[in-house]
Amino acid sequence: MLVRVGVLPEDALDAASAFHVEVLPRLRAMPDAAITCVFPPAGHGHADWRRAAIQSLAREIAPHRINGIACDDEAAIAAAEAYLTTADGVTGQYLPLDGEGAGKVLHSAS
Template sequence: MKRIMVDGLPDDPLAAAGVFHQHWLGHVEDVLVRGEDVMLQLPAADYTHREWRRAIVAGLARKHTPRRINMVAGEGDAVDATDTYLAHAPGITGQYLET
């Protein structure tokens, strides 16, 4: 599973979704089209970011089945443990997880 660390997102949720679509979406879809499963790592954010993050990862999972993609917010050991878990859990895709 390829981990893509997404950075440079603004604090405003609408602006963050726009930056993700403009700067990250194409790269993520290229990786999925090449046949790799993906875990997106984003910085932790407050509740105002949940909906756009859930919508993006669910949409990507539907579009790129059978490839798997999940999104994890946070940093450190908890994200590493989640990455290890997801790599060995072939039925989990389209999920937004906060560590």
């Protein structure tokens, strides 16, 4: 089940507070399903609170699963959702996504 967090404040502490007040109760009330929580892209200062929130929720709702992704690329969101829905062993992860991909694999010539 895909859950979009929506716009949060730019400041990391304010964003964490808004998430815990506005979004967390909604996530806790969700039916038993694999949840993929979609955060909008944000600066590095947001990664720790997002990761901690998703990890704590994963422990709370186990054996049901929740993962978080940060992305605004719809194709990347759909691909991540398709993978996470079927990856039974993956839970409590926060994955910032780049819809451009990793790029070419570079290797040295032998």
